[in-house]
Amino acid sequence: MLSDSLYALRKRLAVPYTSIQLSILGLLGGIVAACLIVLFRLSIEFVQFSFSPSGAFGDISPYLIPSLPILAAVLIVVVADFTGFRHYRLGIPFVLHRVKAHYGNMPLGNAINQFIGGILALSSGFSVGREGPSVHIGASGSSWLGHWLRLPHNAVRTLTSCGIAAGISASFNTPLAAVIFVMEVVLREYKIHIFIPVMLASSAGSIITQAVFGPQVEFAYMSVFNLPINHYPFLILLGMTLGASAFIFNTNLMRMMRTFRHVSMFPRLLIAGIITALFGYFVPEALGDGTSAINQAMLSPTDTQLIIILLFSKLILTWVALGLGIPGGIIGPVFGLGLLLGLCIANIVMIFDPSLHFMSTYGVLGMAGLMASCLHAPLAALVAVVELTGSSEAITPAIIVIVSSYITSAQVLKNRSIFLQQLEYQQLAFQTPPVIDVLSKTGVLAEMKTNINLIEYRTEQDVRFHLKQAKDEEIVIVSIKHDLGTDYSLAETEPTFTGDVSKIKYTPLQTLNTRSTMAHVYEILEEQRDGAALITSISGEKVVGIVLWEQLHSILMKRNALA
Known part of the structure; x- marks a missing residue:
């Protein structure tokens, strides 16, 4: 079926x-x-x-x-x-x-x-x-x-x-x-x-x-070349510039978001639209996800006035759009800004080595370095620019730029990932305790015990009878129906030392469905550090198993094997 x-x-x-x-x-x-x-x-x-x-x-x-x-x-x-x-x-x-x-x-x-x-x-x-x-x-x-x-x-x-x-x-x-x-x-x-x-x-x-x-x-139209060793000091300078720029970019983007946090949605987005329209009228190449700015800059990579105008316009437009809540991503604009910063440094390098064919290489390196520093994703940035340009020639220079950029941003200037800053600003949880992190990887279906005997409560003697007849490791669950639903309890025999008839211990059970993980079980048993959770079908109509507190401890002990 x-x-x-x-x-x-x-x-x-x-x-x-x-x-x-x-x-x-x-x-x-x-x-x-x-x-x-x-x-x-x-x-x-x-x-x-x-x-x-x-x-x-x-x-x-x-x-x-x-x-x-x-x-x-x-x-x-x-x-x-x-x-x-x-x-x-x-x-x-x-x-x-x-x-x-x-x-x-x-x-x-x-x-x-x-x-x-x-x-x-x-x-x-x-x-x-x-x-x-x-x-x-x-x-x-x-x-x-x-x-x-x-x-x-x-x-x-x-x-x-x-x-x-x-x-x-x-x-x-x-x-x-x-x-x-x-x-x-x-x-x-x-x-x-x-x-x-x-x-x-x-x-x-x-x-x-x-x-x-x-x-x-x-x-693919951007030619990328493996730079000679005498350019490596300039690459470190480029990386440090990008790291500082990432700090400035992230800091001011968050400042923009905090400044307008109490302004309602319609006026915020309308302000973003008006400012974008104003800049777009005079510098239409700065509009969009960054592709237009990249294309225009690569047509005239030595036109420093054009590059600075595009850089300033793109920076303001990105802060305005993302800071005021326009739906979109950050990586596209970061690529555009990174390329423009790379071309700025490349024009300085041309004073010492007038090689025009290196211009696009510096632009690509700028894209990689700024993305790595803003997002704290150095490896993703390295691979992204290699795939976007279809060339692996600049891998070694890119590593130098990314490392120097990331260290400058993260260690020297204490810049943090823009995503984590946005999460904190929006008060959205991202980090979870290690125990929850481990247990959330395993579903209850993988660990639950199915050797259960579900009985409806009639009398104490009836429960005692089922406990005595229970097979090895069989778990007896008692259900009590009432107007609001059904309550379940785990029935266990408590040993006595006086020779009296043993008592029956009833432990109330909370229910979870089969889509739950072991982290859900931990959350409902954490306070008492004992007991069990009853597992039902997704509809809640059928009991299919039970998870004991001891099983959670077992998973945590073998967490290194979860791969």
Whole structure:
């Protein structure tokens, strides 16, 4: 029967080990997420091409540009009002919170806001990246698959991670960077049983996006060369500059968010739309996710006046858009700002070595260094720029820049990941106690005892009879029905030393369904440090097992084996 097969599947997925079932589901989740991202990208292109034949903001009529971000801001508020303003927590920080604190279960209202709001923001010129909506939408699509199948929560968390990887891969065609981003930023750990399905999901995202948009990489036109050793001192200077810039960027972005925290949503977004419209009228190349600024800067890499104007405009527009709550990501603008900073340093280097063919290399290194310092994701930044440029020539210089940038930012200036700062600002939990972290990886289906004898309470003598007749290790559960439902208790015989008839100890039991994890059991038994939790079917109509407090201790003792 189908129900029996699904039960066997759920029981297998409750165990935190690599399995073909989890791998297949990860692949399916990646396909669902990738299809949603393709729809998202096609929607953005449809809107953009309806205003401009080339899709570039610089080709849109200067009289039309100011109206786009203002109109988009109004429509974003309308959508938020329709879905409920409580569902307006979006983007990567919100996804990090849901993965860590809610096993990756994603609310539908937030996903709708992210999908429509992301299309409006990106197609109208706000300085936000598409990776934020891609992560949120991908996570939602894959999470819904797990919720539809009613999988254990630990498996849903893995599926959500698969959706995140597929979303990034489908958005930028960077499958390896997507996998590393999930492990380095989202999960912050490397577990093989998660690694395998995430890799499959990421590959699915890359294949699907190549089938729709072609095999080209985002910045393949940027020539990257392996720099000679005499440039390495300049690379350290570049890294230190990027580290300081990351500190300035993160600090002022958070300052912008705190300054307007008491302003209601509509005036906040309207202010963002007006400022974006004003800058867009004079510097249309600064609009969008950073691609326009990168393209314009690479056409004239030695035009320092243009680069400084783009840098200043892009910086202000990004602070305004993200700080005032426009739905979008941070990585796209960070790439644009990093490239512009890299070109600034490259123009200084040209005084000592007038080699024009090194300009784009410094731009790429700037992208890697600023991303690593702002997000605290050095490995993901390194792999991302390699995949985005389709070249591995600059790996060694990139490592030098990323290391010097990261150390300057994190150690010297005490800069923290912008995602963690946003989580703290929004008062969203991200860190969990180690014991919860360990137990949340195992579902109750994997550990529960099924040798139970469920009886309905009639008399004390009847309970005593069943305890005496119980087989080895059989657990007797007593149910008492009343108007409000059914109460369950664990019945045990208490030994006596006086020769009297032994007493019966009744321990009240709280119930959890089969989707729960051992962390849920710990949370309800933590206070008394004893007892058990009764496991019921998802509907709650059938008792299927029990988890004892002693089992939690056993799992914690072998936690190093959970891989």
